[in-house]
Amino acid sequence: MVLDPRSKLDHHGKVVALVGGVGGAKLAYGLAKNLPPEQLTIIGNVGDDFQLYGLHISPDLDTVMYTLAELANPATGWGLAGDTRQMLDMLHTYGETPWFGLGDRDLATHLLRTQWLREGQSLTAIVGRLLAGLGVKHRLLPVTDDPLATVVDTAEHGTLAFQDYFVRHQWQPTVTRVRYQGAEDAQMTDQVAAALDAAATIIMCPSNPVLSIEPILVVPGIREKITNRRGVCIAVSPFVGQQALKGPAAKLMGELNLDISVQGLFTYYDGLLDGLVIDETDREQVAGLAEQEKFTLMTQTIMNTPDDKVRLARECLDWVGRFQP
Ligand code: GDP
Ligand code: CA
Secondary structure (H helix, E strand, O other): OOOOOOOOOHHHOEEEEEEOOHHHHHHHHHHHHHOOHHHEEEEEOOOOOEEEOOEEEOHHHHHHHHHHOOOEOOOOOOOEOOOOOHHHHHHHHOOOOOOOOOOOOHHHHHHHHHHHHHOOOOHHHHHHHHHHHOOOOOEEEEOEOOOOEEEEEEOOOEEEEHHHHHHHOOOOOOEEEEEEEOHHHOOEOHHHHHHHHHEEEEEEOOOOHHHHHHHHHOOOOHHHHHHOOOOEEEEEOOEEOOEEOOOOHHHHHHHOOOOOOHHHHHHHOOOOOOEEEEEHHHHHHHOOOHHHHHOEEEEOOOOOOHHHHHHHHHHHHHHHHHHOO
16 A cells, blocks of 8 residues: 555645654655655754764664665664675774674765765755655755764763664663753754744654654754644654563663653653554553543554555544644
8 A cells, every 4th residue: 555645635734754763764754655745844863973984874864764765674674675794894804893783885875975074065965965866755854964962871881972872782771861962052954944834743753752852852943843833743652562662762761760651751742742643552541531532543553564654654644634723
């Protein structure tokens, strides 16, 4: 089932999706199959960006790009399908112990991005060029072109750069605090500001609330624009049965004393949400709570196949219509 993207979904007006990496990219893909490029803007997280061997790597932006281009590795959700690891093998030969998975074809993305940044192009422009090269028509905008880095304070190892925590330490250290370095001085891009101003529907995709969505929300002005929206803002929960489907979201939020229940997510996104999409498995959480039932869509939120992604996106878009005046 692939829907005609030109089918009438005008009651949503323009849609903005906030995404992180693998979880968010799945819904972004579904939205892109339901909406024409001029009706959807995807805003991506740069808090994961880092430098390795002189290269500027943007893991979340690349995950979204590859997913939209239908090139992502289906086994992992990140990296390129069918990619090889000869470059990493060669690093081993030199006695390096590479801990970050850079595929051979994937490397081309990092080489070009790094080169183009050195030439003075903005990350926004670069992502646009890369998307065009991959034949993707939908817009993916980094929330900012300025440096912004998520860092994690841990009980065992002190402060860790994000990828040190996430990849090298496999998100096992106990997190005491998450910080977004550079956020206060980061500016949202003009394109991001315009997209949020024009949005009739804002969707927070099922990404890690603290590690993927928050580093977007902390850029000055973003939260205000969402608060002062003229349309509707919903989130899709990344939790199923009070567990993360993958990664540290539940563990980390527990360590930070954040509640991942339905009520907990409404509280976490304090004042930003009109509605929350949750998995059917979590039905009992809102049972009997009339107020919460009204603001909650219960459906199957696990997206394994392309059809799952398209269907969930469609359900979200249909549901949003209920909130329109
Ligand atoms: P990362 O940057 O690659 O870690 O990815 P995100 O932050 O975008 O997403 C991580 C979150 O996605 C995890 O909390 C998962 O529980 C969630 N997730 C992954 N796949 C799915 C899915 O199919 N459905 C839902 N609802 N959540 C998902
Ligand atoms: Ca990420």
